[in-house]
Amino acid sequence: MQDAAPEFFDHRTPCAVLTAEPLDRALDYLAPEGGCWLGAFVEVPLGPRRVLGVVWGTAAGDFPRAKLRAVHRVLDAAPMRAELRDFLTRAADYTMTPLPAMLRLATRVPGLGQGTLTRKLLFRGEEEPARMTEARARVLTAFDAFGDAGLAPGELAQVAGVSVSVVVGLEKAGALIAREAPRDQPYPRLEPMRPGPELTEDQAHAAQALRAGVQAKGYGTTLLKGVTGSGKTEVYLEAVAACLGAGRQALVLLPEIALTSEFWRPAARRWCCCRKSP
Numbered sequence: 001m002q003d004a005a006p007e008f009f010d011h012r013t014p015c016a017v018l019t020a021e022p023l024d025r026a027l028d029y030l031a032p033e034g035g036c037w038l039g040a041f042v043e044v045p046l047g048p049r050r051v052l053g054v055v056w057g058t059a060a061g062d063f064p065r066a067k068l069r070a071v072h073r074v075l076d077a078a079p080m081r082a083e084l085r086d087f088l089t090r091a092a093d094y095t096m097t098p099l100p101a102m103l104r105l106a107t108r109v110p111g112l113g114q115g116t117l118t119r120k121l122l123f124r125g126e127e128e129p130a131r132m133t134e135a136r137a138r139v140l141t142a143f144d145a146f147g148d149a150g151l152a153p154g155e156l157a158q159v160a161g162v163s164v165s166v167v168v169g170l171e172k173a174g175a176l177i178a179r180e181a182p183r184d185q186p187y188p189r190l191e192p193m194r195p196g197p198e199l200t201e202d203q204a205h206a207a208q209a210l211r212a213g214v215q216a217k218g219y220g221t222t223l224l225k226g227v228t229g230s231g232k233t234e235v236y237l238e239a240v241a242a243c244l245g246a247g248r249q250a251l252v253l254l255p256e257i258a259l260t261s262e263f264w265r266p267a268a269r270r271w272c273c274c275r276k277s278p
Contacts, residue, residue, distance in 0.1 A: 006058070010035045014059035014068060017044050019051050020104035028059040030070040039079035041112065043072045052112060054080050054103065077112065121150030121181040122167070127174030135162045136170055143176070150181050192244035196234060203231050210239035214246065 009015040009031040016026040029044050036042060040055045050072055059068075088106055092099040124143060129136055142160040143151065153171075157164045170176045199207060206224060213220040224232045236252070243250040254260060 007038050008035055014065060016056045016059050017042060017053040018056040018103055019053035020100050020107060021046060021051055023100055026056045028063050028068055030068050032071040032074060036071060036074050037079045039081060039085060041075040041077045045069050045072060118180045119183045120178050121152055122156060122176045122178055123150050125174050125177040129170060129173040129175045135166045138162060139166055139170055190244060192241040196237065203235050207235045207238035211242040214239055214242045
């Protein structure tokens with residue numbers, strides 16, 4: 001039985017690094033100055049190139065130590081947890097997929113090796129526009145509905161149903177303030193106890209049945225039948241809110257990615273975004 005890999009590899013200690021390159025195994029490298037943790041995202045030399053990889057475990061030791069190259073650097077990212085490494089290994093075995101290909105799926109994050117990427121987000125300013133129009137009012141109303149969340153100009157224009165030029169005008173007037181913020185924003189804090197919209201009698205009956213199923217803590221399947229726009233999403237959100245309110249998790253599956261924004265809008269109204277400006 002192979003010994004468990006150490007949690008930390010000291011400077012110049014051999015360690016195995018799995019890359020997303022089409023290779024048949026992890027490669028041995030020497031830990032960089034300052035060492036590296038098991039699961040750390042690293043940049044390593046591979047031929048004339050530098051590629052990204054993950055410290056996967058103890059070095060195989062079948063290559064002369066004197067010829068081992070050192071890890072170039074450790075990325076400023078949280079190490080990959082043991083649970084995810086184990087899942088990728090089991091998924092690769094089950095699906096007969098090369099492990100590097102599984103790692104590629106798990107690390108296809110834009111800018112992973114480039115540090116923190118930023119983008120322009122708009123936040124509510126203290127100034128009120130000297131000239132208020134219906135379009136400007138819709139922008140400010142839509143923005144306030146998202147609490148203190150930062151929104152990209154295009155996102156704000158889409159939510160408010162106006163052109164980007166209206167948003168730009170509010171920014172010039174000081175009603176909105178532009179700031180550089182991390183591209184990957186934290187998820188908003190949900191408030192499952194926040195009252196939702198008033199449901200019809202049929203909707204309330206269906207929501208109660210779903211909440212009862214959540215409280216039973218057992219397996220169950222429920223089909224909601226209704227035409228488009230009949231409020232099925234709001235009913236589903238009642239069950240999700242009950243689940244979150246009980247300290248549990250909920251996984252919502254959408255039939256197609258194009259529905260994401262349509263689903264998120266009622267969810268945002270129901271729970272409100274509570275992100276604070278940086």
